[in-house]
Amino acid sequence: MANKEFKCLVCDQPEKLCTCVKYCALCQTDYRVRLTEDGQFYCADCREACDYKTQEEI
Numbered sequence: 001m002a003n004k005e006f007k008c009l010v011c012d013q014p015e016k017l018c019t020c021v022k023y024c025a026l027c028q029t030d031y032r033v034r035l036t037e038d039g040q041f042y043c044a045d046c047r048e049a050c051d052y053k054t055q056e057e058i
Contacts, residue, residue, distance in 0.1 A: 006037055007035075008039055008041075009038070015034065015055065023041060024042050024046050025041060025042055026043075026046045027045070032044045035055070036052040037058070
């Protein structure tokens with residue numbers, strides 16, 4: 001899985017190229033959101049609670 005680049009569910013771009021409005025898919029905050037494997041953005045608290053990993057964490 002480490003070779004697979006995570007892509008935004010909306011625009012199909014990697015996080016660094018994504019120009020979508022970024023907010024947490026669960027709590028709707030825009031603070032410290034990052035893209036995860038499922039193609040959605042999550043804040044640090046929701047990522048930790050749900051055990052979602054960013055590209056760098058896998």
